Amino acid sequence: MPAAEANGRNSVTWWLRRRGLALCLLSLAGLFCLGPVLWQAVTSIKPDQDLVRLPPIIPERITASHYERVVSRSSLVQSLANSAVVAASATALAVVVGGLCAFALARLPIAGKPVLLGLVLSTSMFPPIAVISPLYLVMRGLGLRDTLIGVGLTHAVYALPLAIWILTSFFRQLPVELYYAARVDGCTPLRAMVSVLLPLARPGLAVSALLVFIFSWNEFMFALTLTASDATRTAPVAVAMFPGLYEIPWGDIAAASLLVTLPVAGLAALFQRHIVAGLTAGSVKG
Amino acid sequence: MTGESTTGTMRSKARVRLSERTWGYLLASPAFLLVGLVAVAPIAAALWLSLHRRLPVFGVDEFVGGWNYLQLWSDDRFWTACRTTLYFTALSVAAELLLGFALAILLDYLTNEMAGSSRWAQVMIVVPWAIPTVVSAQIWAWLYQPDYGLLNHLLHRAGLITRAIDWLADPDWAIHAAIVMDVWKTAPFAALLLLAGLKAVPRDLYAAARVDGAGTWQQFRHITLPLLMPVVVIVLIFRTMDAVRVFDAVYVLTGGGPGNSTETLSIYAYKTLFQTLQFGYGSTLATAMFLIVGALSCLYLLLLRRHLQEAA
Numbered sequence: 001m002p003a004a005e006a007n008g009r010n011s012v013t014w015w016l017r018r019r020g021l022a023l024c025l026l027s028l029a030g031l032f033c034l035g036p037v038l039w040q041a042v043t044s045i046k047p048d049q050d051l052v053r054l055p056p057i058i059p060e061r062i063t064a065s066h067y068e069r070v071v072s073r074s075s076l077v078q079s080l081a082n083s084a085v086v087a088a089s090a091t092a093l094a095v096v097v098g099g100l101c102a103f104a105l106a107r108l109p110i111a112g113k114p115v116l117l118g119l120v121l122s123t124s125m126f127p128p129i130a131v132i133s134p135l136y137l138v139m140r141g142l143g144l145r146d147t148l149i150g151v152g153l154t155h156a157v158y159a160l161p162l163a164i165w166i167l168t169s170f171f172r173q174l175p176v177e178l179y180y181a182a183r184v185d186g187c188t189p190l191r192a193m194v195s196v197l198l199p200l201a202r203p204g205l206a207v208s209a210l211l212v213f214i215f216s217w218n219e220f221m222f223a224l225t226l227t228a229s230d231a232t233r234t235a236p237v238a239v240a241m242f243p244g245l246y247e248i249p250w251g252d253i254a255a256a257s258l259l260v261t262l263p264v265a266g267l268a269a270l271f272q273r274h275i276v277a278g279l280t281a282g283s284v285k286g
Numbered sequence: 287m288t289g290e291s292t293t294g295t296m297r298s299k300a301r302v303r304l305s306e307r308t309w310g311y312l313l314a315s316p317a318f319l320l321v322g323l324v325a326v327a328p329i330a331a332a333l334w335l336s337l338h339r340r341l342p343v344f345g346v347d348e349f350v351g352g353w354n355y356l357q358l359w360s361d362d363r364f365w366t367a368c369r370t371t372l373y374f375t376a377l378s379v380a381a382e383l384l385l386g387f388a389l390a391i392l393l394d395y396l397t398n399e400m401a402g403s404s405r406w407a408q409v410m411i412v413v414p415w416a417i418p419t420v421v422s423a424q425i426w427a428w429l430y431q432p433d434y435g436l437l438n439h440l441l442h443r444a445g446l447i448t449r450a451i452d453w454l455a456d457p458d459w460a461i462h463a464a465i466v467m468d469v470w471k472t473a474p475f476a477a478l479l480l481l482a483g484l485k486a487v488p489r490d491l492y493a494a495a496r497v498d499g500a501g502t503w504q505q506f507r508h509i510t511l512p513l514l515m516p517v518v519v520i521v522l523i524f525r526t527m528d529a530v531r532v533f534d535a536v537y538v539l540t541g542g543g544p545g546n547s548t549e550t551l552s553i554y555a556y557k558t559l560f561q562t563l564q565f566g567y568g569s570t571l572a573t574a575m576f577l578i579v580g581a582l583s584c585l586y587l588l589l590l591r592r593h594l595q596e597a598a
Binding site (some may be wrong): 022035125126267 | 305317323327389400403412418432474533537552573574587
């Protein structure tokens with residue numbers, strides 16, 4: 001009996017220890033993931049003179065001056081608006097065009113589907129640098145250089161493989177019978193897709209839209225190359241080229257960084273489960 | 287009655303199939319048209335440009351054939367950029383995979399034992415992934431700041447360093463500083479994919495192994511690892527492709543400097559194209575990179591096929 005009791009107590013301590021260790025590791029992981037972002041948040045509310053001394057790590061005085069300066073005296077607001085327009089139109093284009101293509105790949109009898117899907121996927125592996133010079137020349141030729149249309153179009157095309165990939169797997173999950181039933185009822189394939197399959201594939205549409213939006217919002221190289229003025233610069237480009245005359249305005253950069261991050265980090269945190277589902281679509285079973 | 291309806295369906299099916307194919311091409315064509323115009327055609331155009339000497343500033347545009355590729359072969363800066371890119375890729379992908387694995391196992395454990403905390407843990411882990419790369423570069427540039435950056439302060443306080451290290455100005459440190467930043471940004475992505483893989487492993491297998499007397503390590507080695515192999519390979523592919531192409535992270539953090547110590551292939555090609563405006567030679571660099579990435583993806587696809595066959 002005493003042996004069993006000791007054993008029981010041991011297993012309780014063992015369980016507690018295991019749980020404590022897990023929580024410890026979890027907080028370490030949390031510090032690793034969020035620490036740098038939190039420090040940027042702290043930096044953004046520290047007065048300038050406090051930025052150049054450490055300690056204290058926890059700020060003694062806080063100020064909104066960096067945010068005020070960034071909002072009123074830089075082109076960041078314009079850049080955020082540009083990013084919103086670019087990302088929204090890229091998302092709309094990629095989801096519509098990608099959705100049609102995904103439906104065709106999933107349900108219609110096209111020849112060479114694996115080849116086509118492979119082709120689509122391989123474009124997502126292109127290094128952007130390999131296309132940037134001709135793309136720049138073409139956009140300049142078309143008069144689309146330094147326009148939001150040029151950037152949005154480029155983003156949409158480079159996000160297309162992702163949208164097609166996710167949506168194809170979502171369309172394939174829907175029962176074939178639904179589609180045939182709609183066809184027998186006299187719908188054209190397009191009509192069957194729009195009024196029968198699309199409502200059911202809504203989670204897939206939402207996921208791909210979310211991922212395309214985040215991709216476009218964060219994209220840097222195309223946006224840097226294809227824009228040349230405050231009127232078209234997207235938010236990441238603005239953050240990268242943050243103006244500093246003599247010294248780097250760390251506080252302003254921190255404030256701008258947070259403003260640019262907030263929309264996408266918020267979306268990602270809100271829809272985290274869907275994002276994971278989308279990223280793993282087709283790559284992991286279950 | 288029955289016979290009539292069967293022929294009716296058959297006839298309509300035959301008509302449907304005929305038009306379905308056309309519909310298929312019709313619906314798929316906008317996507318392929320766009321991808322062809324904005325992604326595939328530029329690759330061909332880059333190849334064509336790479337055979338030229340083109341300096342718009344001086345109005346030079348002449349066909350030089352393979353001359354640029356000969357120049358590439360003897361270009362030390364190109365080979366240095368190759369080495370830097372490979373070093374960056376190997377170290378960051380390895381670290382991301384290991385750290386991602388550790389995070390995934392921790393999260394998997396939390397999902398099983400403490401469901402409440404795991405949701406928050408996943409939200410927290412998705413944040414670095416969602417942050418714009420440019421922003422993460424700025425965040426880390428500030429952490430690395432030599433005089434009042436947090437990193438030096440903490441290391442100093444812990445007694446690990448006696449004087450401030452200028453992380454981004456020291457050629458030996460700068461590349462590693464970039465790698466740490468990249469690992470921070472992308473290990474969560476690896477963790478999320480691996481976590482999904484871990485969750486797909488049937489629990490019965492572990493129970494059966496425990497009955498047979500297998501320890502934690504043996505369960506990991508003989509159940510988790512083999513079943514997770516396809517996901518590991520996919521993470522490897524995704525991350526390697528991204529790391530080889532790395533541009534914005536390093537470009538914003540160090541600009542390729544100090545010297546050329548952090549200049550990756552993308553950065554070298556970009557600078558050649560848009561800072562020195564050598565469109566011909568820059569396209570040669572870009573094309574070379576395309577070939578390297580292409581070769582790597584072929585290699586990986588072969589690997590993947592073997593692993594997937596093994597898993598199946």
